Amino acid sequence: MVITKWNELAAVKRELAARDWFPGTSGNLSIKVSDNPLTCLVTVSGKDKYKETETDFVLVDAQGKPLSDEGKPSAETVIHLEVYKKTDAGCSLHVHTLDNNLISELYADKGSITFRNVELIKAFGIWEEDGELTIPIVENWADLPKLGRAIGEKIESKTKAVLIRNHGITVWGKNAFEAKRHLEACEFLFSYQMKLLQAKAANLKEVL
Ligand SMILES: CSC[C@@H](O)[C@@H](O)C(=O)COP(=O)(O)O
Numbered sequence: 001m002v003i004t005k006w007n008e009l010a011a012v013k014r015e016l017a018a019r020d021w022f023p024g025t026s027g028n029l030s031i032k033v034s035d036n037p038l039t040c041l042v043t044v045s046g047k048d049k050y051k052e053t054e055t056d057f058v059l060v061d062a063q064g065k066p067l068s069d070e071g072k073p074s075a076e077t078v079i080h081l082e083v084y085k086k087t088d089a090g091c092s093l094h095v096h097t098l099d100n101n102l103i104s105e106l107y108a109d110k111g112s113i114t115f116r117n118v119e120l121i122k123a124f125g126i127w128e129e130d131g132e133l134t135i136p137i138v139e140n141w142a143d144l145p146k147l148g149r150a151i152g153e154k155i156e157s158k159t160k161a162v163l164i165r166n167h168g169i170t171v172w173g174k175n176a177f178e179a180k181r182h183l184e185a186c187e188f189l190f191s192y193q194m195k196l197l198q199a200k201a202a203n204l205k206e207v208l
C-alpha cells in the first residue's frame, strides 16, 4: 500500500517539476495512506523537489509525527493534515507560482476570487450554465498551526483549493489525478485572470 502510494505521489511530483512549479525548494505534496488511523506520505522538508531520491517522502501520523526515517516532514504538514481532517481528500498539493502569488495579493482584500464563464471551471465538476468557482484567500500566518486553522476555517463542502497570500496555493482532490487536475485548472485560471487584467489595464480592446 505505502509503495503504491509512494509511486503515485512520485509521479505527480515529477509532473509538477516538469511544469517548473517548485522554485527555490518551495512546495510540498502529500497522499493519504490510511484513514483509521490517519496517515499520509508527505514530502521531506527543504529538499529540491525537482530531484528524485529514495527519501523524497516520509510517512506521518495525524499529528504530523514521522513514522518512517526518510527525514523531517514538510514544515507545512499541518496544512495537509487539516485538509484530510476536513475533507474526503486523498491527495493534497501545495505549490508557489508567480501567478498564484500575484492573484492572492491582488484579491486578498476581497478575501477570495471567483471565476465564472470560463470553461475550465468544469475541471472542478461545475457544469451549470451560471456555475462559479470561488477560491478563498487566507493571510500568510508565520505560525503554521494558525495558518492550518485559517485554511480549515475556509473549507466548505465545495472548496477544493485555498490561496495563501503572497505564498502559494493548497489544492486537493479525492485522489492524485483529481488533485492535479484541480491544480492545473487553478493555475490556468490565474494565468488567464492576470493576462485579462493586464489587457484591460492597457485598454487593449481599443486597438481591436
Ligand atoms: C523555500 S520557501 C518555501 C517554504 O517556506 C514553504 O512555504 C514551502 O512550500 C516548502 O517547505 P517544506 O518544508 O520544504 O515543505
Ligand SMILES: [Zn+2]
Binding pocket: 026, 027, 028, 076, 094, 096, 167, 168
Ligand atoms: Zn509553501
